[in-house]
Amino acid sequence: xxxxxxxxxxxxxxxxxxxxxxxxVYVSDEFEDEEEENNEHAHVQFVGYYKEKEVVxxxxxxxxxxxxxxxxxxxxxxxxxxxMPGYVSPDERLDDDQSDPEQDEEAEMLxxxxxxxxxxxxxxxxxxHVETDxxxxxxxxLEVGLNKTEINEKVVNDFIIRFNSGRLxxxxxxxxxxxxxxxx
Numbered sequence: 001x002x003x004x005x006x007x008x009x010x011x012x013x014x015x016x017x018x019x020x021x022x023x024x025v026y027v028s029d030e031f032e033d034e035e036e037e038n039n040e041h042a043h044v045q046f047v048g049y050y051k052e053k054e055v056v057x058x059x060x061x062x063x064x065x066x067x068x069x070x071x072x073x074x075x076x077x078x079x080x081x082x083x084m085p086g087y088v089s090p091d092e093r094l095d096d097d098q099s100d101p102e103q104d105e106e107a108e109m110l111x112x113x114x115x116x117x118x119x120x121x122x123x124x125x126x127x128x129h130v131e132t133d134x135x136x137x138x139x140x141x142l143e144v145g146l147n148k149t150e151i152n153e154k155v156v157n158d159f160i161i162r163f164n165s166g167r168l169x170x171x172x173x174x175x176x177x178x179x180x181x182x183x184x
Contacts, residue, residue: 002139005053010055024156044156045059062145063151064127080111122176124176
């Protein structure tokens, strides 16, 4: 049985929320760098209803800009792998993988070129979305992309209130971003 549907787990999360004086709690991710000040995404849990049953929602909420840059990077990496089939990016390498600084530099340059090309041609666009994963190992998983400049307590709180009351209205406009806009 999925523990996110367990009344005990739900009661515990409600107590934690009450202690935090919020309608959600932050989930700390083991791969998340604590030092890094992050305001483009949040991993939270909150109590809501799914098919008329109380459940724990495990939600990853992020800005459309972050979502867009992730998709652009992935697309650029795909193109790079067509040109350099054996290339393994530094973040995908295992501890015992050898690195070739010359190949890394060439790959880095190509990747940057592809990213600029994809952004310039506006090949990728994103819109606000909520993806529900009812096969999640703990409760119901949500991936939420919002057209906000940052994901802060107020944004998360407002999202949960609207989501739980069935009043969530998503912006269906397609957006595209470019890396040069980040200097604003």
